Amino acid sequence: MKILLVNPPNCGRSIPEERYGLNTLKQIFRGEPLGLEVLASYLPTHEVKILDLKAAPEQLPDAISNFSPDIVGFTAMTCEANTVITLAGQIKQITNAKTVVGGIHASNDPEFFNKPMFDYVVIGLGQRSLPELVQAIENEQTDQVKTGKIHGIAATNPNKNLIWTKRKFSTHEYVTAPVPSYNLTTEYRDSYFLPKLNVHMGYVVTAYGCPFNCSFCSIAGLTGGKYLCHGIDNVVRDLQALPQIPFIRLVDANTFGSIDHACQLCQAIKNAGIRKNYLIDVRADTVVHHPEVIEQWQQIGLRSVVIGFEEISDKRLTSMNKQGSSTLNEEALAILNQLGVTVVGDFIVDPDYDENDFDQLENYIYSHKIDLPMLTIMTPLPGTALYTETYDKITEFNLDYYTLTNAVTATTLTEERFYSRYADLMQSCHNKAKI
Numbered sequence: 001m002k003i004l005l006v007n008p009p010n011c012g013r014s015i016p017e018e019r020y021g022l023n024t025l026k027q028i029f030r031g032e033p034l035g036l037e038v039l040a041s042y043l044p045t046h047e048v049k050i051l052d053l054k055a056a057p058e059q060l061p062d063a064i065s066n067f068s069p070d071i072v073g074f075t076a077m078t079c080e081a082n083t084v085i086t087l088a089g090q091i092k093q094i095t096n097a098k099t100v101v102g103g104i105h106a107s108n109d110p111e112f113f114n115k116p117m118f119d120y121v122v123i124g125l126g127q128r129s130l131p132e133l134v135q136a137i138e139n140e141q142t143d144q145v146k147t148g149k150i151h152g153i154a155a156t157n158p159n160k161n162l163i164w165t166k167r168k169f170s171t172h173e174y175v176t177a178p179v180p181s182y183n184l185t186t187e188y189r190d191s192y193f194l195p196k197l198n199v200h201m202g203y204v205v206t207a208y209g210c211p212f213n214c215s216f217c218s219i220a221g222l223t224g225g226k227y228l229c230h231g232i233d234n235v236v237r238d239l240q241a242l243p244q245i246p247f248i249r250l251v252d253a254n255t256f257g258s259i260d261h262a263c264q265l266c267q268a269i270k271n272a273g274i275r276k277n278y279l280i281d282v283r284a285d286t287v288v289h290h291p292e293v294i295e296q297w298q299q300i301g302l303r304s305v306v307i308g309f310e311e312i313s314d315k316r317l318t319s320m321n322k323q324g325s326s327t328l329n330e331e332a333l334a335i336l337n338q339l340g341v342t343v344v345g346d347f348i349v350d351p352d353y354d355e356n357d358f359d360q361l362e363n364y365i366y367s368h369k370i371d372l373p374m375l376t377i378m379t380p381l382p383g384t385a386l387y388t389e390t391y392d393k394i395t396e397f398n399l400d401y402y403t404l405t406n407a408v409t410a411t412t413l414t415e416e417r418f419y420s421r422y423a424d425l426m427q428s429c430h431n432k433a434k435i
């Protein structure tokens with residue numbers, strides 16, 4: 001079958017831009033669509049193309065008319081959900097292709113896509129489910145989906161609730177995997193570029209999911225809360241599949257979630273003689289309890305870590321179920337500073353912030369050596385515990401605004417003052433950036 005996998009364009013709307021003319025707060029996502037490259041690799045007997053609309057926003061009509069796909073599959077983050085609905089609607093008007101949607105939003109809020117422009121929704125990681133669905137479509141046995149026989153897939157039925165069977169994600173299923181189809185994004189690779197560092201960046205995964213359950217985080221929806229390590233040999237092979245790329249983002253939600261795996265992988269990369277720089281996501285407790293692992297990785301090229309400090313107040317950290325503390329964050333930062341690892345520090349600004357909260361966060365950022373402070377706004381993403389907890393406070397349900405740079409719950413300060421403080425803080429962080 002001919003399958004077109006589509007990465008949606010950069011989209012999402014900005015309240016501070018639309019209402020207050022603050023146009024510096026929009027999120028721009030750069031980087032290859034690794035999820036689609038992985039899915040393509042699981043469809044070796046089919047003709048698959050990837051269309052990256054973030055790199056080439058205008059190419060959808062040509063791709064449809066030139067390729068004539070039998071199936072068009074979309075991935076979507078929450079802020080992209082409305083956009084893929086529009087795109088799928090356009091596709092339905094010009095082709096008979098089956099349309100499928102998956103990714104993080106579909107996994108957490110599948111009912112949102114129970115609409116006529118979609119035929120199927122993939123819920124959770126799609127490596128096993130999507131090939132089974134494609135096979136069923138090819139064999140004209142899609143009744144299997146309607147009866148829930150293909151786990152992790154729902155057939156849409158806009159007048160009723162979706163019916164589907166949860167897929168169980170087993171560790172052993174993700175140890176071995178084909179090499180991601182990096183070749184399908186060759187034409188876009190020049191745009192996977194970090195201007196600040198002046199380097200090309202590639203994506204590799206070492207593990208899926210996360211065993212933690214922070215209330216604001218939607219990662220658990222992909223793996224049912226499991227942490228699924230990719231085989232050591234497979235990760236080494238994937239790094240070697242990007243020979244010209246000097247900078248690798250390990251796109252795990254929680255790199256080093258298994259210390260044994262992290263140590264073995266480090267040794268295997270060293271043994272293979274691979275020399276690259278790495279950017280990883282790591283928890284503060286991992287840094288504090290296993291500084292030796294950070295040090296070992298630094299010797300093979302670890303350059304930067306993204307670390308979710310999230311908050312400077314223990315009360316707020318506890319309410320997020322972060323299972324960390326401000327002291328732990330301080331210790332982790334001291335270790336990383338001492339090692340000379342670049343720190344990208346994530347902080348979450350609560351719409352509840354008053355002037356004093358903003359002052360304290362600003363002081364904290366200025367008094368600590370954080371090379372690139374990143375500020376998002378606390379957003380109750382559908383499917384998360386936070387969404388249920390704060391549902392009554394949500395003032396904006398249009399998912400276009402769920403970019404993590406909009407307050408979709410009521411602000412304590414006036415809205416204009418909130419965004420003014422947020423914009424000033426973002427600007428200070430940008431000026432402070434040393435990455």
Ligand code: SF4
Nearest residue numbers: 210212213214217253
């Ligand atoms: S540790 Fe990170 S990836 Fe894991 S649940 Fe918390 S925010 Fe999500």
